[in-house]
Amino acid sequence: MENEMVKDAISKLKEANIRITPQRYAVLEYLVEYHTHPTADEIYRALESRFPNMSVATVYNNLRMLTELGLVQEMKYGDASSRFDFSTHRHYHAICQNCGKIADFHYPSLDDVEIAAGRLTGFDIQDHRLEVYGICPECQEKM
Ligand SMILES: [Zn+2]
Numbered sequence: 754m755e756n757e758m759v760k761d762a763i764s765k766l767k768e769a770n771i772r773i774t775p776q777r778y779a780v781l782e783y784l785v786e787y788h789t790h791p792t793a794d795e796i797y798r799a800l801e802s803r804f805p806n807m808s809v810a811t812v813y814n815n816l817r818m819l820t821e822l823g824l825v826q827e828m829k830y831g832d833a834s835s836r837f838d839f840s841t842h843r844h845y846h847a848i849c850q851n852c853g854k855i856a857d858f859h860y861p862s863l864d865d866v867e868i869a870a871g872r873l874t875g876f877d878i879q880d881h882r883l884e885v886y887g888i889c890p891e892c893q894e895k896m
């Protein structure tokens with residue numbers, strides 16, 4: 754399943770005539786495999802030992818490119834470093850206020866919000882996002 758996701762992403766890169774470098778592949782694979790919504794820095798640290806010549810800037814550039822292609826979503830939270838999410842399906846985030854862990858959840862009926870918002874405001878609604886905050890199960894257990 755996860756290999757399929759990497760394969761799909763790779764074929765999209767090929768369609769866009771983007772060269773698949775080993776670093777690029779590794780960044781993509783990391784995002785698919787560890788669905789932790791990592792920052793560029795976290796990815797860099799995880800791959801550093803495999804690619805000693807790779808810089809944080811390389812990781813950033815690859816993430817930008819994947820974001821532009823729509824394979825990855827950049828999550829911006831004010832001043833904090835952006836987090837990156839490999840996602841092809843719309844989903845929402847539950848964020849732990851204690852450890853910062855982010856869990857995905859799907860809730861398709863929220864699509865209705867866009868229709869309602871369009872009706873109420875006259876906007877042509879393009880997108881929405883939602884985050885909920887709380888304490889993750891692991892932190893609940895420790896408390
Ligand atoms: Zn937690």
Ligand SMILES: [Zn+2]
Binds near residue numbers: 857
């Ligand atoms: Zn996510």
